Amino acid sequence: MGGLDPAFVREKLKVYLIAGSKDTSSPLPVVLNEAIAGGITLFQFREKGPGAMEGQMKEALAMQLLKQCRNSGVPFIVNDDVDLALQIDADGIHVGQDDEDAAEVRKKAGKNKILGVSVHTVEEAYTAVEAGADYLGAGPIYKTGSKDDAKKESGPEWITEIRRNGIDIPVAAIGGINAGNGKEVIEAGADGLSVISAITMAPSPYQAAVELTSLFKDSKSR
Numbered sequence: 001m002g003g004l005d006p007a008f009v010r011e012k013l014k015v016y017l018i019a020g021s022k023d024t025s026s027p028l029p030v031v032l033n034e035a036i037a038g039g040i041t042l043f044q045f046r047e048k049g050p051g052a053m054e055g056q057m058k059e060a061l062a063m064q065l066l067k068q069c070r071n072s073g074v075p076f077i078v079n080d081d082v083d084l085a086l087q088i089d090a091d092g093i094h095v096g097q098d099d100e101d102a103a104e105v106r107k108k109a110g111k112n113k114i115l116g117v118s119v120h121t122v123e124e125a126y127t128a129v130e131a132g133a134d135y136l137g138a139g140p141i142y143k144t145g146s147k148d149d150a151k152k153e154s155g156p157e158w159i160t161e162i163r164r165n166g167i168d169i170p171v172a173a174i175g176g177i178n179a180g181n182g183k184e185v186i187e188a189g190a191d192g193l194s195v196i197s198a199i200t201m202a203p204s205p206y207q208a209a210v211e212l213t214s215l216f217k218d219s220k221s222r
């Protein structure tokens with residue numbers, strides 16, 4: 001099983017901002033500040049793509065963003081880079097099927113780190129649960145512009161299929177999600193809405209976060 005209490009993870013998963021320096025034209029710390037004020041519950045530092053930061057620059061940015069999250073009670077997750085996550089004592093790590101093996105990451109990270117795993121099939125979902133994932137990343141639900149090697153969008157049915165197969169651990173939906181389509185994704189069984197451009201490209205990241213947060217106020221979340 002996972003490391004942390006599923007109720008805690010489910011609560012934190014709700015409005016899940018994922019971003020790196022390439023996802024916004026404004027300084028990422030500024031966007032993160034606004035998003036935190038707007039009510040995001042979880043943040044993933046995903047520094048990827050052409051021109052992404054590496055080495056000392058990436059570590060320094062990660063430390064700054066981690067501090068902002070720590071000051072606001074928003075857990076800080078590092079995407080892909082397990083060593084960086086452990087080095088800066090992040091709150092968790094997210095890995096996909098082409099990254100380090102989830103069971104290995106759980107061994108390295110111990111039980112007190114949040115471990116997220118991207119899954120695209122029921123088989124991958126079962127394996128991730130066995131490996132000790134605290135949450136699953138399911139998507140892309142809709143067409144995404146934020147990941148150039150994304151698979152074909154599945155629609156909210158993919159979330160329903162995960163639940164139909166008796167997989168009850170927290171699930172974050174990802175891929176083209178925004179305040180306009182988020183409600184149907186929650187109703188399909190997602191515990192969290194993971195977004196990149198819906199917040200990073202919004203005229204007001206604050207307002208975008210507020211609108212996503214409001215979807216959980218009146219919806220029958222699990």
Ligand SMILES: Nc1nc(C(F)(F)F)ncc1COP(=O)(O)OP(=O)(O)O
Pocket residue numbers: 016018044046048079080094095096097098099116117118136137138139147172173174194
């Ligand atoms: N980064 C992610 N975060 C989530 C989360 F659940 F957190 F919403 N779900 C899925 C992904 C995609 O993970 P992956 O397939 O490794 O691609 P990449 O490393 O390019 O993001």
Ligand SMILES: [Mg+2]
Pocket residue numbers: 079080094095096099
């Ligand atoms: Mg990855």
